[in-house]
Amino acid sequence: MTDPILFKDIDEPGLRTLEVYRRRGGYDMVSKALAMTRDELVHDLEISGLRGRGGAGFSMGKKASFLPKTTMDKYLVCNADESEPGTFKDRELMTKLPHMLIEGIIIAAHAAGANRAFIYIRGEYQEVADILDAALVEARDAGYLDNLPLVVHRGAGAYICGEETGLLDSLEGKRGNPRLKPPFPANQGLYQGPTLINNVETLMTVPHIVRMGGESYAKIGAANSTGTKVVSVSGNVQRPGNYEIELGIASRELIYGLAGGPPEGREILFWFPGGSSSPVLTKDELDVPYDFDSMAKAGSMIGSGAIIIVDDSNSVVDVALKLASFYRHESCGKCTPCREGTNWTVKVLERIQSGLGTPMDLDIMASVQDRIIGNCLCVLGDSMAMPIGSMIEKFRPQFEEYMESRREVAA
Amino acid sequence: MPRPFHRDITFSIDGREVTAPENTILVDAAKYGDVEIPVFCYEPKLGQPVGACRMCLVEIEGIPKLQTACSTPVKDGMVVHTLTDRVKEAQNAVVEFLLINHPLDCPVCDKGGECPLQDISFGWGAGVSRFIEPKRHFEKPLSLSPLVAIDRERCILCYRCVRFSQEVAEDYQLVFEERGAHTYVSTFNGHPYVAPFSGNIIELCPVGALTSKPYRFRARPWDIEQAGSVCTLCPSQCNVSFTVRDDRVLRVLARDHKEVDDGWLCDKGRFAYQAIHADERITRPMIRDGGELREVSWDRALDEAAAALGRARGKVAAVVGGQTSNEEGHLLSHLVRDVLGSSDVESRVAGAPSAELRVALDHPDLQATVPDIEFAHAVLVIDAEPVDDMPIIDLRIRKGVRRNHVKLGVATSRPSSLDPNASAVARFAPGAGEAFLAALNAALGGGGVLSELAEAAGTTEQAVRDVAALFDATDLVILYGERLLSGPRADQTARALLNVAGKSFERGRDGAGLMEIPAGTNSRGLREVGCVSDRSPAEIAEAAAGGDLTALYLLHTDPLVDLAGEWEPALDRATTVIAHSMFLTPGIAEHATIVFPAESWAEREGTVTHPDGRLQRLRAGIGRPGDVRACWQTLAELSKRLGADISILTGSMATAQMAEHVPIYAGITHDELGGQGVRWQERDAASAYPGDVDFGPFGLEAPPVRPRPSGSELQFATFRSIWGGPEVAASPALQFLRSRPRVLLSPADAQRLELFDGLAATVAPDGREAVEATVHVRDAVPEGSAFLESDVAGVVGTAGIRKAEAAVVV
Amino acid sequence: MSIEVRRYEHGSRVPGWDEAADLSKDPAQVPDPATTPVPEDLRAEIEAHMANYPDHRSAAIxxxxxxxxxxxxxxxxxxxxxxxxxxxxxxxxxxxATFYDMLETRPVARHTIYVCTNISCSLRGADELLAAFKDAGDEQEFNIRGFECLGACDIAPMASVNGVYVGPVTRDEVPEVIAALRQGREVLPDKHLVKRPVADPNAQT
Structure with a gap:
């Protein structure tokens, strides 16, 4: 196990303040990075292999390189709208290391050639936004932000604003509806200007890459999944919380070793490896290495790095309904398949719960999921359809059993 | 900004090689190969695609995911499939999803039979639904406005109506509320959606969610016919299609013409058709008999009119209303001038520039077109409020600013609804247009002292400079209100305008130029067919009041309602007052001796000329009601009875006769005009336009000193809103919008005069009868000025304003 | 007496769906400053936000x-x-405003309690916790809402009480939360999330 990078001594008293952060070498990487040319910095990020920590897992350096080199206004937006159920890593990182985020933003803005930056933080994180605002005042007073106006923009409760183009619309003061792509944000993002959008954890990793050099960073972790990753483990585990792991360790080690596994006497029914949007895996799939490619091969994804454990005291139907209701609530309503498909799925599951379900409903529901996937502007609909689809596929007998028992109750 | 040019490329769709302009949106490009891709949310008129409905998903080779054809520009060599199983599955999916909460109440839906949702469900749906959950049910229909009903069960959330409100009309009153499956179309806090262009959302709606209250349940699509013509209610001359059932107009739809209206209509054009079938309409000739107008036979009316005109030979004057067609204007001019030996046939509302200056101003080399507004680098609006004076141009200006980053300047007295879109706004004192132009001329290096001229115009040097900065644009379009060039100093003002125009663009340059926003629908055509007189209407009124003119011919106008000046004594004194009118408006009811029933705009034949020179054809959509006869026929008949038979037997003969006498229109026929019209400047006959024109620059006189108000007086001007006119007054559905006297005041003046918003005030213009009006306090009104809404626009001067007696707070 | 038929029991019942426009009102255009008084401090606050962005509409939220x-x-x-x-x-x-969950467009009580009822919290008893809150606090005083994932699954089941994250909250603690809010005391001071150390044992060296 490699040493933690982001979590190293994260609970040191006063680390939120500029003074303590700087004493630990904080902001030292700003001058180092600014001394590099934009191309050198982007190159370093590219060879580091750092992949976005927000969910999509796209190469951070490559994304930064997409921004045109024109002189027009360019923007860096930090996506701190952490809303994927089961995910709470950015919250912990921002609460404890606000200055590391600012440092990362300053460096990433240089990589992107951005002259203005925003942190879009979900509105529910009021305490965290206050911490960031306080850190911002310190950083501004210390002169770190002289060339980069940085504003903490608080959202107001909408999961879809974590989707990068929904976030941009929201930041522009509109309803947070995702946009058509193309144009991609790198060309036409915020206020029509080229925009780099990165997750909190990604940006906080940037100063460390500058410190270590991209090549050294790339040696940590697994092939194609370099570095460490903060993973949020929650649900039916004994020690829920955030764990910084080296990518590629066995999922079992993370779930049982670090988080303690399910409560005594319980077994894992299924688990979400990457937030509620990821197709579920069963207890037979606990040895899949926790990295981007292995998880994809197993038919799921590490997404935002949030493991939710569901033990065998629960019913798959209840979890499916919880999940579908969430996506129905959060669908922005723009695309027909997502808006209507999430709604339909909830109605079928509610009927099943009320004892009026039939096995045919499972076929219809599975088909509804298929008809959502790939047919929308963004992946919110897919985010319901993939896990629900995987649940029906992997737990059909449990669904049918549930229907039977409910039918008896209803009768 | 240069207009986009696209080279042709070849792409493949469903195995067919198709040639289309590069970057055409795939939905449209597919049509070049006769392939229809179904859409709901896609509507190019609304701007950028949103890709929301997902109906247009297609497969493009090389791209793993299905793509929305509404957002994909076609490229050379693209290979597109719309008939594969994958695409069909997606189409079936979207239709199924759309229908799960749609009530399928087609039998009782007004849209039935002309509903894209019906058509697409039939064409691209699976025909079955697996949705067995209860559908949502809500109250329906509900009022969205007095004109529009909303049925939220039927809504498929396609974004069209809200995009129209937000990105075309920019009134931003119509929005989505809530989120996801809960989303619904609404307004703020139960306010109705009332805006000048609101009715367009009915036509945009691809389902029966937004329906027209006046049209609901009046007809099914198979009961009706569509009749294309041109709306003559304002100078926009929008192309329309009348929905006709049993010889009645039941609805007016837009007939998309990119060079005229862009496919939009204002609510006046869309709903005032009710006036066509109003009970108040005059349908038989009338003669004043013992002080009362009584219906008589056509023969008697024509005999009496011919006899009266014959008696008044040499002492006849005709006043021509803006809705008059070119043919009618020409025939009247012939009657008055050639047959009756008189000289006054006037279509202009007030004193106008001399013929030489007019020739310069209307010169083809200086003429801007409607599309120029959209593609110019800058547009300057001077002394006009497009939304009131030529509504559809307002949308075109907004489109240019929004989509093509056209820089907009607004120089007016009254605050304009375009101010928020403008990069330069100048306010000058009411009536100080000449001084403003002189100041602008000075700012552009044309001579004169800017500070003094700005002061004379009642504006600031900075404001003038801001406007002058627009003149750096390569292509500048100047839109000016006809009233800018009215009044006793019309010539001086016209010279200043020509000077300014000379600073902005080379003559003959495409994409730049001047365009007049006229006071009347066909002002330009009527000028061109010769309805111009040496005397202004006010002078004609004076001559009639003095007994020098004994017969007045009022063609589609009521001077008491439409014109400034002392018309009461003129109409009183004239022995004969002949009027063609649809309605007994006050001046006609009180003073006309002979009244001929006029055709409505849905019944007429002939041509009108757009302010940019486009001749457009009016076609009769319905038969004339009652005993109404064609106006050209009446005028020709009068000529005949007075001894000059011009042998016109049909509407097209009237057009031919008119074209024969107007050199620049030579040879125009209905066939040539077709459904799209033609700009005369683009025809060979344009070479007949006078040469040897003096475009200036001219030396300018010092503008006159403005009257300074004193005490409780304010500088004052009247304006006519889009909702003025007898057609609105006679349409039951538009009563709530009908123009009412309102006086706009600045907060400072209101406070000083102890008036507040909603209070009734007495407005006493200098030398005129006082009017009672409701006070509207508006932040944007400049201190010291007041503006009164009235049917007669352009009255300028000073006015005393005070609390009305027995004032009631509304 | 007529029987009230519940027409809307199926599916979602959305306030607004059944509301017609009030035709006696004027259209809602951009409010005119001359007739729309705005409290100075509110104006100043909004204008300060507007100044933060290249396009002032960004200050909408x-x-x-x-x-x-x-x-x-x-x-x-x-x-x-x-x-x-x-x-x-x-x-x-x-x-x-209606797009975002935290912006209330109907009157609500002074104290806000969001109880996370998403998957991770519900696996640890969030639904029961929400029910307990609803039983304990009345609507006049408390705006108690089940909320989607609040991003604090490490302290499930949890609640955001007037913006302060507390958890894990047991049902027994609900009366104390309510009482603390009524008395203006700090809510469950030992259970504030911001005070909690990270779970990862490797983080402490």
């Missing part, structure tokens, strides 16, 4: 949040005032 802080919810008058300062139509702002 902060402006609505300011309105909500001042009036308890996004009242029509408050929205009109914000619209007046921002030179937008009130419809623009209401479209934004």
């Amino acid at each position: 902060p402006a609505l949040a300011a309105v909500q802080r001042r009036y308890g919810w996004c009242t029509p008058e408050g929205i009109e005032q914000a619209a007046c300062v921002m030179r937008l139509t009130p419809a623009y702002l209401v479209a934004v």
Whole structure:
């Protein structure tokens, strides 16, 4: 196990303040990075292999390189709208290391050639936004932000604003509806200007890459999944919380070793490896290495790095309904398949719960999921359809059993 | 900004090689190969695609995911499939999803039979639904406005109506509320959606969610016919299609013409058709008999009119209303001038520039077109409020600013609804247009002292400079209100305008130029067919009041309602007052001796000329009601009875006769005009336009000193809103919008005069009868000025304003 | 006596769906400053937000949040005032306000308690916790809402009490939370999330 990078001594008293952060070498990487040319910095990020920590897992350096080199206004937006159920890593990182985020933003803005930056933080994180605002005042007073106006923009409760183009619309003061792509944000993002959008954890990793050099960073972790990753483990585990792991360790080690596994006497029914949007895996799939490619091969994804454990005291139907209701609530309503498909799925599951379900409903529901996937502007609909689809596929007998028992109750 | 040019490329769709302009949106490009891709949310008129409905998903080779054809520009060599199983599955999916909460109440839906949702469900749906959950049910229909009903069960959330409100009309009153499956179309806090262009959302709606209250349940699509013509209610001359059932107009739809209206209509054009079938309409000739107008036979009316005109030979004057067609204007001019030996046939509302200056101003080399507004680098609006004076141009200006980053300047007295879109706004004192132009001329290096001229115009040097900065644009379009060039100093003002125009663009340059926003629908055509007189209407009124003119011919106008000046004594004194009118408006009811029933705009034949020179054809959509006869026929008949038979037997003969006498229109026929019209400047006959024109620059006189108000007086001007006119007054559905006297005041003046918003005030213009009006306090009104809404626009001067007696707070 | 038929029991019941426009009202255009008084401090706050962005419309959410802080919810008058300062139509702002869960467009009580009822919390008893809160606090005083994932699954089941994250909260602690709010005391001071150390044992060296 490699040493933690982001979590190293994260609970040191006063680390939120500029003074303590700087004493630990904080902001030292700003001058180092600014001394590099934009191309050198982007190159370093590219060879580091750092992949976005927000969910999509796209190469951070490559994304930064997409921004045109024109002189027009360019923007860096930090996506701190952490809303994927089961995910709470950015919250912990921002609460404890606000200055590391600012440092990362300053460096990433240089990589992107951005002259203005925003942190879009979900509105529910009021305490965290206050911490960031306080850190911002310190950083501004210390002169770190002289060339980069940085504003903490608080959202107001909408999961879809974590989707990068929904976030941009929201930041522009509109309803947070995702946009058509193309144009991609790198060309036409915020206020029509080229925009780099990165997750909190990604940006906080940037100063460390500058410190270590991209090549050294790339040696940590697994092939194609370099570095460490903060993973949020929650649900039916004994020690829920955030764990910084080296990518590629066995999922079992993370779930049982670090988080303690399910409560005594319980077994894992299924688990979400990457937030509620990821197709579920069963207890037979606990040895899949926790990295981007292995998880994809197993038919799921590490997404935002949030493991939710569901033990065998629960019913798959209840979890499916919880999940579908969430996506129905959060669908922005723009695309027909997502808006209507999430709604339909909830109605079928509610009927099943009320004892009026039939096995045919499972076929219809599975088909509804298929008809959502790939047919929308963004992946919110897919985010319901993939896990629900995987649940029906992997737990059909449990669904049918549930229907039977409910039918008896209803009768 | 240069207009986009696209080279042709070849792409493949469903195995067919198709040639289309590069970057055409795939939905449209597919049509070049006769392939229809179904859409709901896609509507190019609304701007950028949103890709929301997902109906247009297609497969493009090389791209793993299905793509929305509404957002994909076609490229050379693209290979597109719309008939594969994958695409069909997606189409079936979207239709199924759309229908799960749609009530399928087609039998009782007004849209039935002309509903894209019906058509697409039939064409691209699976025909079955697996949705067995209860559908949502809500109250329906509900009022969205007095004109529009909303049925939220039927809504498929396609974004069209809200995009129209937000990105075309920019009134931003119509929005989505809530989120996801809960989303619904609404307004703020139960306010109705009332805006000048609101009715367009009915036509945009691809389902029966937004329906027209006046049209609901009046007809099914198979009961009706569509009749294309041109709306003559304002100078926009929008192309329309009348929905006709049993010889009645039941609805007016837009007939998309990119060079005229862009496919939009204002609510006046869309709903005032009710006036066509109003009970108040005059349908038989009338003669004043013992002080009362009584219906008589056509023969008697024509005999009496011919006899009266014959008696008044040499002492006849005709006043021509803006809705008059070119043919009618020409025939009247012939009657008055050639047959009756008189000289006054006037279509202009007030004193106008001399013929030489007019020739310069209307010169083809200086003429801007409607599309120029959209593609110019800058547009300057001077002394006009497009939304009131030529509504559809307002949308075109907004489109240019929004989509093509056209820089907009607004120089007016009254605050304009375009101010928020403008990069330069100048306010000058009411009536100080000449001084403003002189100041602008000075700012552009044309001579004169800017500070003094700005002061004379009642504006600031900075404001003038801001406007002058627009003149750096390569292509500048100047839109000016006809009233800018009215009044006793019309010539001086016209010279200043020509000077300014000379600073902005080379003559003959495409994409730049001047365009007049006229006071009347066909002002330009009527000028061109010769309805111009040496005397202004006010002078004609004076001559009639003095007994020098004994017969007045009022063609589609009521001077008491439409014109400034002392018309009461003129109409009183004239022995004969002949009027063609649809309605007994006050001046006609009180003073006309002979009244001929006029055709409505849905019944007429002939041509009108757009302010940019486009001749457009009016076609009769319905038969004339009652005993109404064609106006050209009446005028020709009068000529005949007075001894000059011009042998016109049909509407097209009237057009031919008119074209024969107007050199620049030579040879125009209905066939040539077709459904799209033609700009005369683009025809060979344009070479007949006078040469040897003096475009200036001219030396300018010092503008006159403005009257300074004193005490409780304010500088004052009247304006006519889009909702003025007898057609609105006679349409039951538009009563709530009908123009009412309102006086706009600045907060400072209101406070000083102890008036507040909603209070009734007495407005006493200098030398005129006082009017009672409701006070509207508006932040944007400049201190010291007041503006009164009235049917007669352009009255300028000073006015005393005070609390009305027995004032009631509304 | 007529029997009340519940027409809307199926599916979602959305306030607004059944509301017609009031035809006696004027259209809601951009509020005119001359007839729309705005409290100075509210104006100043909104204008300060507007200055933070290249396009002032970006301040829509902060402006609505300011309105909500001042009036308890996004009242029509408050929205009109914000619209007046921002030179937008009130419809623009209401479209934004209704999109976001935290902006209230109906009157609500003074204290806000969001109980996370998403997957991770519900696996640890969140639904029961929400029920307990609803039993304990009355609507006049407490705006108690089940909320989607609040991003604090490490302290499940949890609640955001007037913006302060506390957890894990047991049902037994609900009366104490309610009492603390009524008495203006700090809510469960030992259970504030911001005070919690990271779970990862490797983080402490």
